[in-house]
Amino acid sequence: MSEQIEQVRQKGVKQFLIALIGALLVLFLLLMIPSTDRMPVLMFGGFGGLPIVLVVLGNAEKKYHLAYKDIFLRSLLENEFYDVTLNFEEGFSKEEIASGHLVRLYDRFYSDDYIAGKYKDVAFECSDIKVEDVVRSGKHTHVVTRFQGLYLKVNLKKEFTGWTVVREKEFLDNGNPRPFWSEMPEIEKVSVESEEFNQKFSIYTSNGEEAFYLLTPHFMEKLYEIERRYEGRCLFGFVCGQLHIAIDSRKDHFVLNLFEKVNEYRIAEHQAEIDTIKGIIELVAKECETTCNTL
Template sequence: MDLREINNKKKRLEGFMIFGGAITGISFISFIANPVFMIGFIAGGLIMAITGSQFKKLSTDFKAIHVKKIIEDEIKGIDYDPKKGFEKEVVYGSKILKKEDRYYSEDYLSGVMKDKKFACADVKLQDVRSNGKSTTVVTVFQGRFFMIDFEKKFENDVYIMPNLSIGFNWFSELQRVDLESIAFNKLYDVFSVDKHSAFYLLKPAFMEKLIEFRSVAKRVMFGFKDNQVYIALDTRIDSFDLRMFREIDQTFFEEIKKEIKLIEELIDLIPA
């Protein structure tokens, strides 16, 4: 399917979404006066749900052809699979993200860059909360998860979390380490078995890089474990996905290239 066909189908689906939304809205307002309009409300909701499902499929087809080509042409030796993701055991095993009720992962990138093996993918974690009468689904994390090989094994695990992270209390054996940089301590909390491991890793130059990097995402988490570096960026964005009512233009493709650039920046960020 070429870009013209994808754009045409995208516009048709956007039209259906507007139509379904209009039916739902009008029926909801009219339901107050006449309950029979509940039928229209349900029908509109179904149209929107089916359209959303078809739009997701179109997005996957688009990524499998066009995004894959852009990524693999940009840097040789990188593989991209829009349907593949990290196994949940890998993500939870990093210990920088807490296990939640629902787990999703897709848009898997892997390869070698700057002599370092890496893998990354979108991850979404959702917490299902129920009070007996109603159920609420809360997205706890949505963003990009990275795993980068490190040449040498870290003596002890070190975790760098956003300051005052809620829920980061499942490491009873770890201690919180305060560093000399006040600016760094305001942004991040550091955890390790002993403070010497943290001090050895977090040299002033590395801390400055981490302070600058904080602007990339809402929340940034790092785990230095064995010979792997794990990074989670809570961006609240689905990478590479088509979006309703947004053009597939040059800006869209530039954002794909920015993702590749981000991997390079992360590899450069890690101290040698």
């Protein structure tokens, strides 16, 4: 199994080295041409050679990732969960995430590593998502990552029609989401009995009473536990009978470097990422629907 992955990796490394050596040779030949004009060299370096090398590297890395995930990670996930559906190349659609009104979608949206399955009779769906904001200030443009991490959905037992979001507070509360929800009907901010919870999270809802119906003291404890246990800013959304959990950990899960063989350290890291999904489901399982219905 690991030989197959290693073959893909070595092939990728070879392709990258060939592209790099080729680009350097062409660059060297261009520099050898007796001319005072170095523009062709710069043109090649800037617009030709370097991007080609980067594209080759990107493709080789992608093939290596897919081989690792298809050959190794698939069996790991199938051992941990049941009724598993995997799509490592794609994740949730932009529309699916937008309908949750949990994560604001800026200019660029990426999603991959879709996993759907059941764990402890709880059906779940999850995927990695990344949201980037292209900020233009004068002549300069730079890209800011606004969200990167796990997005997980589970069905809840309780029936509800409204929309409630629990957001972990940010530094100086600079993540005030009201403008993002401007198109939504009336939203109110509610406070619960626990001062500790209120200090850590902001609760916005379209129906105050429903927010209290969903956020029982027991469930609040579980949400707090998720925040404590897992690194990153947590967002919880109660939308259309589902609980959406987004953890902005700034991490891309299940990644490998092309120049690194599959090793025990990486496997342990990826196992920990799977354990995160399991841990979250275990914490909220009591409130989840445990029928045979898939999401």
